[in-house]
Amino acid sequence: MDHAAIIARLRAYDPDAVLGDREFRGQLSVAIRPEAIVRIAQFLYDDPELSYQFLENLCAVDYLGRNPRFEVVYHLLSFTRRHRLCLTVGLPEQAPAVASLTAIWPTANYQEREAYDLFGITFVGHPSLERILMPEDWQGHPLRKDVPLGGEEVAFTFNQARIDARKPYARD
C-alpha cells in the first residue's frame, strides 16, 4: 500500500480529520485535527489493511512563534506491512490539551507523562498525569523554547543557602 493509498483510506474514513500530509525522505506524516486523534488512532489500529498496532514513539515539539505553537508527534508502526506512519497534532499556546491514547496503547502512559512534564501539554483521560523526569515541585516546563539553557543555577556549598532560600521546597 503506497502513501497515496493510505491517505485516501484515511480520508475515506473521516474526511474532516486529515488536515494535510507531507512526505520527507520517504517518510509519510499526516496532520490530524486534535479532536479526532483518538478516532483516527483507533481506526488505524483496527483496520485490517492498515493495522498500525504499535505506538513506536510519542513526543512533543515546541514551534515557538508559530500558530499552533505545539505539536504532538506520534509514530505508529505496522508489523505486518513493516511501515511507519507519523501523525502530528497541532496544539495552541494557551492550555494545550489533547486526548490521551493510553486506552488504545498503554505504552503511551510514560511518553505522555514525559510530554506533559517537559512541555506542559495536558493529555485528557490519562490515568495519572504527573511529572516523570523533573522533580514534583518543579515550576515550568524545561523543553519549551522560551526556557533558557543554563537558567538553573548549580548548587555548590558557597551558594546552597542562597538557592534554597528562593526555592519553594526549602521553606516547607
Place this chain on the structure above:
Amino acid sequence: MTIEVKQLVRDLSIPSPGDITRPALAGERETMVLNMGPHHPSTHGVLRLVVELDGETVVNVAPDIGYLHTGIEKSMESKTYQKALVMTDRTDYLAPLSNNLSYVLAVEQLLGCTVPERATTVRVLLVELQRISSHLVWLGTHALDLAAMSVFLYGFREREQILDIFELVSGARMMTSYFRVGGLAYDVPPEFPAAVQALLAIMPERIDEYEALLTHNPIWLERTRGIGAIDTASAIALGVTGPALRATGFAWDLRRDMPYCGYETYEFAVPIARNGDIYDRYLVRVAEMRESVKICAQALDRLIALGPGPYVTSDRKIAPPPKSEITHSMESLIHHFKLWTEGFKPPRGDTLAAIESPRGELATYIVSDGSPKPYRVHFRAPSFVNLQALPHMARGHLVADLVALIASMDPVLGEVDR
C-alpha cells in the same frame, strides 16, 4: 467488546508512586509500602521503586524515575549537529556506539547523504561487538543479583577485550563518538582486523562457558523460570521491544524486518523463545550474542575484502577534508573552516531513524529548521519504554523476584532519564 478493552487496560495499568502511597480505604486490605532504591545495587543505576507488599508478595510496583535526568535533549538543541553527537554517548552508556549510530542515521537521512561501504561495514561490525559487550554486562550483573558471582568475572573478562578494541579504533573505551555524520571519525587502524579475529575466535567457547554455569543450573532455573512472564499482546501494548519482546515468541527484529546499514545482506537468525519469562529472556540474549559473533565475522571478511578506501563521505559540505589537503588547497581550508565554525545546514524537515539496540528499538527523531543546530532531538529510548512493563510483570511475585526482574529487563538509567 468494549468491556474487554477496559479489562486489558486495568490489567496493564502503570501506577505512579502517588497511586500506591495513598492510605488504604475503609474495607480495603492493609498493605505495606516498601521503598526500594534509588541507591540499591540491584536497580542498575538510580531507579526508585515504590513497592506495595502483602507479606512478601508484590501487589503493585511504581517505578519512580528522573534521578539521572540531565536534559540531554535540551542541550543538543544548542549545539551544532557534529557537536551534539557526543551527547548521544551519554544516554545508554553501555551501548554508546548504538546511540551514535541511531543519531548519525537520522542526520544522514535529513541530509540525504550516502555513506561509503567501508564505513557501513565498520559500523555494523562495531555495533554488533557493542551488543555482545552490553549483553555481557547484563549477564554478569543479572547473575550477580541472583548471587552467582563467578559469571560476572567471566563476562567482564571478554567485555574488557571488546572495550580494548573500541579504544583501538576511537581512543575511548566507552564514550566513543566514533561514528560521524557521513561515515567514521577516522579509519580503523591496521591492527584492527587481528584484534577482532582474536576475539571472535574465542567468543563461541566463552559463551559455552557462561551457559555451562547457568543454563542447567538448578538454582538459576528455580529463580528465573515461570517468573515475570508476559505474553506477546501485552508486551506490544506496553511498548516492549528487543529481547524481552522476542522472548514472548514474537520474532521482531529491526535488523531483519526494517533493515538499515545493509543488514539484509548479512546472514543471521532472530532467536526467539516461548514463555516470555526471565529464563527465556536469558536464553534469547545468549543466543543473540552467538548471532552477533556470526555477523561480526561476516563484516570482518567484507572489510578485509574491500581493502583500503574512503571511510567518510567525500561531500566536503558534510565531512571535513583530510588534514593533508588543508595545507595546500584553499578550498579545503574554507570547507574545514566553515564546518567547524558554522556546521552544515540540513533542509527543513523531520525524520525518525530506528535501530535495534541491545535493549530494543532505539529511535532518534530530529526536527531541522534549516539551521546548523537541531531544532528538536528526541530519543525513543528502549529502557524508558520497556520499564513500563515492570509493574505488569512483577504483580503476584515475591519481592526477591523483583530483583531478578529488573535485571532481566536490562534497563540503563542514563537512557531512561536522559
